[in-house]
Amino acid sequence: MRDGDWPDPPASPESAAFVEAAREGRFLLRRCTACGKAHWYPRSSCPFCLGETAWEEASGEGTIYSYTMLAREDPPRTIAYVTLAEGPTMLTSLVDCEAESLAIGQPVRLVFAQSRNGTPVPCFRPVEAAEPSQAGPVP
Numbered sequence: 126m127r128d129g130d131w132p133d134p135p136a137s138p139e140s141a142a143f144v145e146a147a148r149e150g151r152f153l154l155r156r157c158t159a160c161g162k163a164h165w166y167p168r169s170s171c172p173f174c175l176g177e178t179a180w181e182e183a184s185g186e187g188t189i190y191s192y193t194m195l196a197r198e199d200p201p202r203t204i205a206y207v208t209l210a211e212g213p214t215m216l217t218s219l220v221d222c223e224a225e226s227l228a229i230g231q232p233v234r235l236v237f238a239q240s241r242n243g244t245p246v247p248c249f250r251p252v253e254a255a256e257p258s259q260a261g262p263v264p
């Protein structure tokens with residue numbers, strides 16, 4: 126899908142800080158101040174121990190845990206579970222890629238798409254594979 130085609134994410138008081146940071150290109154997660162685990166989606170109580178949580182800026186790096194192409198959607202899109210470098214696994218969409226070229230465990234990086242009302246939607250795109258070492262320097 127293109128920017129502006131994404132459904133608007135639900136708005137809530139807990140999501141306001143996330144959306145504000147996302148407009149600046151920053152991807153925020155919440156991490157528990159008691160047990161130290163990060164989680165997705167953002168919650169004020171830790172889903173593991175009910176402790177208090179605080180925002181932190183995430184790396185935006187992750188790997189594909191699972192994915193599927195929704196071929197009957199118009200336009201077709203690929204949804205995936207992506208495991209973030211910080212630990213949580215999130216349901217998201219993969220963009221700028223062909224579903225046939227994807228693989229479980231493939232590295233991906235966060236990119237914000239725009240919903241219909243301009244709200245940033247966290248999506249991921251594959252990290253470009255490194256050139257083969259035998260290719261030599263580019264002339």
Ligand SMILES: [Zn+2]
Nearest residue numbers: 157160171174
């Ligand atoms: Zn906790």
